Every structure is written in C-alpha cells, then in structure tokens.
Amino acid sequence: MANNWLDRITEKMTRQTARSTSRRGFLGSLGTLLIGAGAFTLLPVYRQGAFAATSVDEEGDPNSCDYWRHCAIDGFLCGCCGGTASTCPPGTVKSDITWIGTCRNPTDGKDYIISYNDCCGKSNCGRCICQRDQGDTPIYRPQSSNDLNWCTGSQANVPYHCSLSVVIGVKEH
Amino acid sequence: MRGLLVALLLAAAPAWATEPAQADYMLNCQGCHLPDGRGFPERQVPDLRKQMGRFLRVPGGREYLVQVPGAAQTALADADLARLLNWMLNSFSAAEVPVDFQPYTAAEVGLLRQHPLASPSSIRVELLVQIARHEQMQPAGDMPHE
Numbered sequence: 655m656a657n658n659w660l661d662r663i664t665e666k667m668t669r670q671t672a673r674s675t676s677r678r679g680f681l682g683s684l685g686t687l688l689i690g691a692g693a694f695t696l697l698p699v700y701r702q703g704a705f706a707a708t709s710v711d712e713e714g715d716p717n718s719c720d721y722w723r724h725c726a727i728d729g730f731l732c733g734c735c736g737g738t739a740s741t742c743p744p745g746t747v748k749s750d751i752t753w754i755g756t757c758r759n760p761t762d763g764k765d766y767i768i769s770y771n772d773c774c775g776k777s778n779c780g781r782c783i784c785q786r787d788q789g790d791t792p793i794y795r796p797q798s799s800n801d802l803n804w805c806t807g808s809q810a811n812v813p814y815h816c817s818l819s820v821v822i823g824v825k826e827h
Numbered sequence: 828m829r830g831l832l833v834a835l836l837l838a839a840a841p842a843w844a845t846e847p848a849q850a851d852y853m854l855n856c857q858g859c860h861l862p863d864g865r866g867f868p869e870r871q872v873p874d875l876r877k878q879m880g881r882f883l884r885v886p887g888g889r890e891y892l893v894q895v896p897g898a899a900q901t902a903l904a905d906a907d908l909a910r911l912l913n914w915m916l917n918s919f920s921a922a923e924v925p926v927d928f929q930p931y932t933a934a935e936v937g938l939l940r941q942h943p944l945a946s947p948s949s950i951r952v953e954l955l956v957q958i959a960r961h962e963q964m965q966p967a968g969d970m971p972h973e
Binding site for chain 2 (some may be wrong): 662750751752753755767769807808809823824825827
C-alpha cells in the first residue's frame with residue numbers, strides 16, 4: 655500500500671479537472687475560436703490588394719477586354735498569359751510603379767479604384783490584347799497618361815509581358 | 828459575445844469604402860509614390876516617409892508642398908488638395924510635423940496654386956539644404972526619431 659501515492663495524486667487531479675471543466679465548455683470555446691479566427695479576417699481593415707478577388711460582387715469574364723475592371727487597360731491580359739487579372743504569370747515580376755484609375759462595376763454601380771500594374775521579365779505575351787484607355791490622357795499630360803511601359807520605370811526594369819487590373823479601393827458615393 | 832460576432836460578420840461584408848483622402852492619394856499619387864509613400868528615389872520619385880513634415884520647418888517649405896507640380900497640377904479641387912496634403916502629412920510623416928502646424932485650407936491651397944514654380948527641382952534642393960542646416964542647429968529634442 656505504500657506505493658499508491660501516485661495513484662491517489664492522479665485520481666485527485668483528474669477529479670479536480672473534471673469538476674472545474676466541462677466537455678461542452680471545451681467544445682464551446684473551440685467553436686468560438688474557430689468562428690473568431692474566421693471573423694477576424696473579415697474585419698473591415700484595409701489590406702492592400704486583399705479584397706481584389708474576395709468581396710467584389712461582379713459579373714463577366716476576366717479574360718475578355720469588356721470585363722469591367724479593364725476599362726483603362728492598354729496591353730495584354732495577364733489572365734490569358736498564365737496569370738490572372740490580379741496576379742502575374744510565373745516567371746514575371748509585378749511593377750510597383752503603376753497607372754491607377756477608376757472603373758464602374760455595372761453589378762453594384764460603384765466606382766472601384768484599379769491599379770494597372772505591368773508584369774515584367776518575359777517578352778510580350780501576345781495574347782488578349784486590349785486597348786480601352788478610359789481616362790487616359792495624351793502623353794503631354796503625363797500624370798494621367800497610360801502610354802508608358804511601367805516595367806522600365808519600376809524595380810523590375812525588364813521586358814514588358816502583360817498587364818493586371820487590380821482592385822485596390824472603392825470610391826465613396 | 829455571440830451578438831458581437833454576428834454584428835461583425837454582418838458589418839464586414841458589403842459596406843466598405845476607401846477613405847476619401849486616401850482614394851485621392853491612390854488616384855493622384857500612389858502610382859509613383861506607392862501605397863506606403865516609399866516612392867522610388869532611384870528614379871526621381873521622392874520617398875515621402877519621414878520627409879514631408881520636415882519641409883514645414885523651413886521658410887518656403889509649406890508653400891512648396893502645394894506648389895510642387897505633382898500637387899499643384901492635379902485635377903483635384905482646392906479643398907480636396909488641402910485635405911489630401913493634410914492626410915499625407917499625417918500618414919507618412921506625422922512625427923516630423925511641427926507641433927504648431929496649422930492644417931492646409933482650401934483658400935491657402937487655391938492661392939498658392941496660382942503661382943507655379945518655374946524650376947521645382949532647384950527649389951527642392953535649396954529647401955533640402957535649409958532643412959539639413961536647420962536640423963544641424965537643433966540636434967537633440969526636436970529631431971525626429973529615425
């Protein structure tokens with residue numbers, strides 16, 4: 655009987671734990687944690703580029719020149735070149751320096767702020783060329799001219815491959 | 828707790844809009860100065876961070892921030908340009924803004940825009956020299972933390 659002290663301590667601790675916790679309580683807090691982790695990422699915090707694909711209610715084919723986000727595009731659609739409308743194809747680098755304008759989303763009638771970054775590092779993609787140029791100004795007003803190769807102006811500094819249409823904000827009405 | 832979660836989930840979904848001053852920044856400045864104001868100094872796009880506020884400390888600097896072509900020549904209305912400059916100072920260089928700084932107003936901005944700078948880059952260099960001198964004379968306390 656001298657050796658059962660470990661049994662007694664274990665029993666005491668187990669009973670203590672059983673008294674002060676409940677299985678339902680554990681399930682409840684686990685549920686809160688899971689839902690909370692999901693909800694936290696939905697908080698209306700500005701995350702650059704993060705709402706590009708998620709929260710915009712839209713219609714249309716991103717690989718067509720008529721797609722609403724491409725309203726001021728001038729170049730090859732990256733979606734036809736191995737990337738998407740907001741991500742560069744593998745092997746290319748996104749230019750930081752970019753042309754920014756707005757496009758109206760016909761689905762919700764809001765004006766979204768679109769960044770037309772170029773993807774650089776490979777020669778011309780050659781597929782899905784689009785030239786819509788809404789809001790573009792002649793080159794003698796360079797601040798709003800899009801006839802520039804953003805690859806040469808940016809850290810990428812390599813040949814132009816294709817163009818993105820990234821939603822970076824939405825204008826208030 | 829559950830009510831709060833439900834409210835958050837409902838609120839998070841549709842009703843977001845970019846702050847108006849930031850939207851103006853995006854449309855008029857961000858293409859070159861980049862989202863965080865970092866710019867691209869290697870290609871003559873100045874870094875705004877920890878810099879803008881310094882211009883307010885020397886004579887002519889306050890005027891320069893309005894008259895620099897990138898600001899003066901935007902299509903923004905005077906009131907919007909004033910709001911944008913105040914927002915940029917606060918966002919990119921709050922620590923360097925002098926404590927007695929009076930925010931830009933539409934009237935001030937409108938007046939300054941009527942007098943474009945003939946050679947902005949040489950004025951900028953002069954101001955930067957003045958800023959460096961000013962900071963040498965007041966080394967401790969007043970210096971921004973880098």
